[in-house]
Amino acid sequence: MQVFEKAPAKINLTLDVLSKRPDGYHEVEMIMTTVDLADRLGFTELDEDKIEIISDSKYVPNDKRNLAYRAAALFKKTYQIKKGIRITIDKYIPVSAGLAGGSSDAAATLRALNQLWSLNIPASELADIGVQIGSDVAFCVYNSTAVVRGRGEIITELSAPPACWVVLAKPSIGVSTPTVFQDLNLADIKHPNTELMISSIEADDYQLMTQHLGNVLEQVTFAHHQEVAQIKDRLKNSGADAVLMSGSGPTVYGLTRHQSRAKRMYNSLRGFCQEVFIVRMLGYDKT
Structure with a gap:
């Protein structure tokens, strides 16, 4: 079996x-x-x-x-x-x-x-x-x-989030999640608006979703690993509608609704970052 x-x-x-x-x-x-x-x-x-x-x-x-x-x-x-x-x-x-x-x-x-x-x-x-x-x-x-x-x-x-392309980029470094949390200053956090993100997903509003991405761990990981911040800048400059680090990093992703722009974002990272992927937002397992 x-x-x-x-x-x-x-x-x-x-x-x-x-x-x-x-x-x-x-x-x-x-x-x-x-x-x-x-x-x-x-x-x-x-x-x-x-x-x-x-x-x-x-x-x-x-x-x-x-x-x-x-x-x-x-x-x-x-x-x-x-x-x-x-x-x-x-x-x-x-x-x-x-x-x-x-x-x-x-x-x-x-x-x-x-x-x-x-x-x-x-x-x-x-x-x-x-x-x-x-x-x-x-x-x-x-x-x-x-x-x-x-x-x-x-x-x-x-609900599943608005459909879009996601360009994932992971630099060849490791990040210690316990260390990132340990170094996080709880008094110095700009909190993301969770409720507005929920509203954007439930309304299937892509524009609103891109405006409310947020990760409080970014500031800590960026301070330790400058290349993660550089990936975020590259994705922004190559046309991503919004860019965010996932989890404690080091992977950063950019969002776009256009496949041609996703390819441009992908190409901007070639030679700079070894592991880069163009994927789709899923939200639930269709298979």
């Missing part, structure tokens, strides 16, 4: 940090959506009670460091499944990019094992498992557009 599952990348349309929580995490409020850049995962049942990870990428660990491995282990433990699973991961989403590639793989694993073993577990319950694996996993379970609050566990789904 074998099933296949897509794991789309996510981008932040907004990312706000409201306060530091007693548990050491930060209280966040953000709007996230998906784009049609996706990892592809295959799942094969094994008679032996073990978890195998096979990947075409040297950057993907095949042990407990892998979020898909952890998702499978937690799923099997939660529902007392004594069978094994082999997970093959065809990696298309850049790693350590602020695009939730690992989290999306974990979410795809939860959805696939639910299907493989015919358990009919509701998405909300899978999301509860996902929270135990990583902050973005619960959102990724839904493959949609949503307001995400708390530390990632409170999810309110929205």
Whole structure:
């Protein structure tokens, strides 16, 4: 028995940090959506009670460091499944990019094992498992557009955002998310307007959406990594309607409604940035 599952990348349309929580995490409020850049995962049942990870990428660990491995282990433990699973991961989403590639793989694993073993577990319950694996996993379970609050566990789904092209650019550096949050000065934040972003999505208003992108972590990542700020400037100067860093970075994206302009934005980054993609806003998994 074998099933296949897509794991789309996510981008932040907004990312706000409201306060530091007693548990050491930060209280966040953000709007996230998906784009049609996706990892592809295959799942094969094994008679032996073990978890195998096979990947075409040297950057993907095949042990407990892998979020898909952890998702499978937690799923099997939660529902007392004594069978094994082999997970093959065809990696298309850049790693350590602020695009939730690992989290999306974990979410795809939860959805696939639910299907493989015919358990009919509701998405909300899978999301509860996902929270135990990583902050973005619960959102990724839904493959949609949503307001995400708390530390990632409170999810309110929205309509798909206005259709447009998205040019993603990831420089060849890594960013430490814990360090970015640690260096964030909560007293010096210009908060994005989450409610206006919600309104723009629900009204399918592309112009309004581009006016209200916002990510409070940009200032911290830009201070540590000047090349991330330079990518943002290049995308702006090449005609993007709006530009934002996703998550804690380092990936930056630009939006446009015109394919020809998307190509111009893409070309402006050639030679400057190794990993550049032209994709479509997805908002929910059409497949």
